[in-house]
Amino acid sequence: MRETGENPLFAAYYRSPFGLISILSDSEAIRALSFGYLPGDEQEKPVLHDAIIQLQEYFAGKRKVFTLPLRTKGTPFQESVWYQLQQIPYGETRSYADIAFEIDNPKAFRAVGMANNRNPIGIIIPCHRVIGKNGALVGYAGGLQYKQKLLELERLYR
Incomplete structure (x- = not known):
């Protein structure tokens, strides 16, 4: 414990x-x-x-949305980013700038990246679905190889 x-x-x-x-x-x-x-x-x-x-x-490609109770502990900004990450549909991606725009803070794309990095509940809060504005796979606390595999999995079962 x-x-x-x-x-x-x-x-x-x-x-x-x-x-x-x-x-x-x-x-x-x-x-x-x-x-x-x-x-x-x-x-x-x-x-x-x-x-x-x-x-x-x-x-197994049978679940697109998680329905688990979650308890995060972050700043109000981090919490708003983590909430917005959960709005990204399965098999789709958004840029850091897209997330910043969605939380009504369009200049905060770097801060969105930092909040994304501090996401305590990977996969379920799908930070792997956030990519660079140019489509590049950038930054994943678990390692870029996992980010790529998760995105490939979701494309396969979309």
Whole structure:
């Protein structure tokens, strides 16, 4: 169990087609999701079980929208970016400038990139769908190889 200063965090691990994914939750909501290992106390929590099922469906091309309770902790600006990322349809991409425009802060595209980088719940909050204005794959906290694979997966099942 990992403490966050508020509630303890519990962990579940899923072996995706692209590698290990760690999922952390409190008793009610997903708090973090990342490629690689994040330490936590493995517990049978319904929200973690549901997350694994929805990830399995996503990687099989059967799930386009996640319906899990999420709990993020960011600045109001970060929260607005993370909300806007969830509005990007499956299989589509947006630029950092597009997101900045959508949150009514068109000059904040660099800050959007920083918020994107700090997204604690990758895949479910689909920061991999944000690309450079010229269409280039730029910046992904999990690594560009994962970003490319996730976008290819979504194009395949779109």
